[in-house]
Amino acid sequence: GEDVEQSLFLSVREGDSSVINCTYTDSSSTYLYWYKQEPGAGLQLLTYIFSNMDMKQDQRLTVLLNKKDKHLSLRIADTQTGDSAIYFCAGWGNQGGKLIFGQGTELSVKP
Amino acid sequence: DSGVTQTPKHLITATGQRVTLRCSPRSGDLSVYWYQQSLDQGLQFLIQYYNGEERAKGNILERFSAQQFPDLHSELNLSSLELGDSALYFCASSVTQGAAEAFFGQGTRLTVV
Numbered sequence: 035g036e037d038v039e040q041s042l043f044l045s046v047r048e049g050d051s052s053v054i055n056c057t058y059t060d061s062s063s064t065y066l067y068w069y070k071q072e073p074g075a076g077l078q079l080l081t082y083i084f085s086n087m088d089m090k091q092d093q094r095l096t097v098l099l100n101k102k103d104k105h106l107s108l109r110i111a112d113t114q115t116g117d118s119a120i121y122f123c124a125g126w127g128n129q130g131g132k133l134i135f136g137q138g139t140e141l142s143v144k145p
Numbered sequence: 146d147s148g149v150t151q152t153p154k155h156l157i158t159a160t161g162q163r164v165t166l167r168c169s170p171r172s173g174d175l176s177v178y179w180y181q182q183s184l185d186q187g188l189q190f191l192i193q194y195y196n197g198e199e200r201a202k203g204n205i206l207e208r209f210s211a212q213q214f215p216d217l218h219s220e221l222n223l224s225s226l227e228l229g230d231s232a233l234y235f236c237a238s239s240v241t242q243g244a245a246e247a248f249f250g251q252g253t254r255l256t257v258v
Contacts, residue, residue, distance in 0.1 A: 067247075077235065
């Protein structure tokens with residue numbers, strides 16, 4: 035069935051780059067997404083990439099997509115303490131009926 | 146602000162009770178999705194509606210039901226509540242279904258005591 039997997043934790047120092055990785059099984063997703071969830075808050079859509087693209091850059095965020103390996107990554111440049119949150123990758127499941135999420139990666143940014 | 150409104154923000158109720166969670170999608174969005182987020186299960190898809198019709202069903206219990214009204218708002222009904230139903234319930238909306246940006250509300254935190 036559809037599955038999206040992420041590592042659970044990542045800790046970086048302020049100013050470093052963070053790379054959050056995700057693998058997925060369903061290759062039919064037309065778009066793949068990254069969401070951010072701050073403590074006690076909802077899910078904020080950060081960015082997304084169309085499945086026929088390899089890379090998308092949006093200010094400090096860079097999304098890389100390797101369709102062959104079904105691997106998606108989110109790079110955050112110059113990571114700040116305000117970037118501390120849980121990051122979810124997601125893709126549409128079969129027939130587009132549901133957005134499937136990974137377990138989320140908790141990013142901790144230390145000063 | 147995503148434009149998706151969920152009410153109430155917090156709800157505390159006793160086991161065995163029934164509650165209704167409400168979601169107003171972004172203006173123009175026809176599709177509504179409900180998700181449950183708990184510590185042990187992560188983000189679980191419950192159900193999706195598109196323009197008033199049920200389109201996809203996930204891990205939704207039989208004690209739970211939902212509907213989408215002609216004005217496109219949606220309600221999630223949870224009955225015979227159990228302690229394990231305590232979770233954050235999110236609603237999301239998108240213009241269409243699949244291959245579209247889905248925007249999430251702030252969630253309703255349900256605590257069953």
